[in-house]
Structure formats: structure tokens, C-alpha cells
Amino acid sequence: MRLHEAYKLIKKELEAAGIEEFESDSGLIISEVTKKSVLATKLTPFEELSKAEEEKLFEIIKRRRKREPLQFILGYAYFMGLKLPVRKEDDTLIPRFDTEVLCEAVLNELKKEERVLDLCTGSGCILLAIAKNKGISYGAGCDISEKAILAAKRNAELFSLSDRCHFFCGDLYEALPEGTEPFDIIVSNPPYIRERDMENLMPEVKLFEPERALYGGEDGICFYRRIISDSGKFLKPGGGLFLEIGMDEGKEVSDLLREAQFSDIRIIKDLNSLDRVVMSKKRM
Numbered sequence: 001m002r003l004h005e006a007y008k009l010i011k012k013e014l015e016a017a018g019i020e021e022f023e024s025d026s027g028l029i030i031s032e033v034t035k036k037s038v039l040a041t042k043l044t045p046f047e048e049l050s051k052a053e054e055e056k057l058f059e060i061i062k063r064r065r066k067r068e069p070l071q072f073i074l075g076y077a078y079f080m081g082l083k084l085p086v087r088k089e090d091d092t093l094i095p096r097f098d099t100e101v102l103c104e105a106v107l108n109e110l111k112k113e114e115r116v117l118d119l120c121t122g123s124g125c126i127l128l129a130i131a132k133n134k135g136i137s138y139g140a141g142c143d144i145s146e147k148a149i150l151a152a153k154r155n156a157e158l159f160s161l162s163d164r165c166h167f168f169c170g171d172l173y174e175a176l177p178e179g180t181e182p183f184d185i186i187v188s189n190p191p192y193i194r195e196r197d198m199e200n201l202m203p204e205v206k207l208f209e210p211e212r213a214l215y216g217g218e219d220g221i222c223f224y225r226r227i228i229s230d231s232g233k234f235l236k237p238g239g240g241l242f243l244e245i246g247m248d249e250g251k252e253v254s255d256l257l258r259e260a261q262f263s264d265i266r267i268i269k270d271l272n273s274l275d276r277v278v279m280s281k282k283r284m
Contacts, residue, residue, distance in 0.1 A: 001054055004045035006030055010061060017065040025070050032074050033057045067203035069094055080129035084155060091147035092122040093213045099189055101276045102244045103129045105268055106187050109240050109279070113137040114184035117234065119172055119227055122213060124152030124165065126187055131161050139165040140183070142175035145210070172223075173230050182236045189244035190223035192216040220246060224253050228260050237284045242277060250275035 001009075007026050014022035027038040033053050034041055041047075049057065063073050071077040071086045071094045078084070079095035080103050086094055103126055110116070112135045118127035121141030131139050139161075143149050152167040168175040193201065195218045198211075205214065216223055224243060231241060241262065245253050250267045257265050262280040270276035 001049050001057075002045065003030065003034075003041050003047050003049065006033075006049060006057060007045075010057075013061050013065060017067070019064065019067070021070075025064065028070060028074070029057065029060050029064070032060070067207060069204045069208055072208060079125045080133065082125070082129055082132060082159060084123060084125055084128075085151075085158070086123065087151075088208055089147065090123065090151035091145045091210050091213075092151055093209055095123060095125040098270050098276060099126065099244060100129075101268060101270045102126065102187065102189060102242060103133075105277050105279050106130055106185060106240070106242050107133055109242075110134050110136070110185060115139070115181065117176075117183040117186045118142070119186065119188040120190045120213070120223070121152055121167065122148050122189075124155050124167060126189060127165055128152075128155055128159055128161055130187070131165050132159060136164060140176060140180070141165065141167040142170060142172060143167070144169070144171050144175075144212070148213075172226060173234055176234070180234070182234055183239060184236055185240045185242065186227070186231060186235050187242040188223075188227055190216065190227065192220050192223065192244075192246045192249060194218065194220035194246075216246075219252075221249060221252050221256070224249075224256055228256050228262070231260075231282070235282050237282055239282050240279060241282065242279045245275060245278055247274040247276070250278060253278045254280075 010026040011022050030041045031038045033056050072088050076083050077086045077095045115138045116136050118141040121143045124141050127139045127141045146169050149167045149169040156162045156165045191214050193214045193216050254265050257280045261283050263283050265280040267275050268277040
């Protein structure tokens, strides 16, 4: 089988399975099979796949047709320039491009040598991306999942950030060691899917990603209430609170911040012009 034939086969099989990303997935799958860049495979359409490469190709197609996320099949995902290992057994969400909007918002406000807290850290991708791109003095990531914390610690070691990024298992702020000093910035991408929306999630999400990393309570904002109301002694006066939100949760989260006396509240949209991040500051 030649490369151009492989491209056509993947697109046909994935489109038939109802996968909207069949176009982009085809390039990533060919790249993984041949161990060449997507561009390189496009430039050599008549190159023949080896028997081993064909077998690997069919195995990936088989798994992807069952709606298994391609990132789990490949074993990695790119996020803010980092190639992060991802495994279903790590009990974490797959890092997504939309969350880069949250990281960029933090990086635009962050000064060097500041302290950053990442709640519901999962794989640690947010905290690690921030630390890799800016010289924070100390980073803490908290998650209720022990498996997620182990994955985050491995990722910190992978990117040589274990000296600045530390991960703790527990329920939000309760995970932090006693006596932890306040932070300059608190960031979080918490679970925010409403109860009524859980059944309508894409199969890739519903069947393969951890439910407790998605479910935000009946109204979707239970974690925001707790993060905002309990932030008092953990966020410095004038410190920033940055929250990723569902596309229709901007007003509700902003209202919670106003009630808690936060200032400079602003909603940031993603590349699809959907509300994605609410940023604010604790009053001095």
C-alpha cells in the first residue's frame, strides 16, 4: 500500500465511523506509522508502506473506529509545545487545545518568580506549561486522584520541572501541606459539565475519559463555588484567579466572583469565539 492510498483508506474508515476529525487524524496516523512528519509523508505520496507499517496502520484504524481517542492510541498529546504522555489508566483528561487559552491568559499576567497553584491539575499540563514558559518560583498542583498525581509527577520529571512544580493528592485546597504560603496566581480547569449534558458527550469523552474529571454537579458550577469561596487564605491580595469555563457559564462564574468581591473580572474567548476563560483579581 502506498502512502496516498493509506490516506484515502483512513479517511474513508474514520468518516464512516462518524469521526469529524477524520482529515486531521489521517495525517497523524500516517505520521505515527511511518515515524515521519506529516509534511514528509505528503511529499512522498507514492512511497510504499512496509508490511509491519500496514499492520500497525490497520490496528490503529480498528481502535479509532471504536471511538478511542487518538491521543490514547498514540500515547501522547501536544500541549503548549510539550509532548505529554497520555494513558487511559492515568485517570486524567487529555490535554486539549482550548485549554491553551487558559495558559496564555496566565502567562500574559504572570511576572517571573511568582507562586502558582493549579487546582484539579490532572496530568499537570497547565502548571508544567506555565512553568516551562515562564520562570515561576514555585508551583503546586492538586488533584483528588492518586493516579493523576502520579502521572503529573512523572511529567514534571520528564520536563525537568520537579524542582519547581510539586503535586499533592487531595480535595482542592485540602491537598496543600499545612502552612503553605499564599499564591500569586490560582488557575484551574475544573469539572464543569452539567448533569443533563453528561449523556450527550462525544463517545471519545464519555467512554474513555474519567467521569469525575468532567462532572460539575447538577448545574455545572459546583467546583467554581468552592474554588472561589475558599480562595481567601490561599491567594495574595491583588493575586489573579483564572478559570476555564463551559461556553455558557461565563455569566454565572463572573457573578460568583463579584459576590466574593473579586475585581477586574474579564471573560476571554477561544478561537471559535466561545467563552473559554474567566480571569479576575482578589481585591487589595
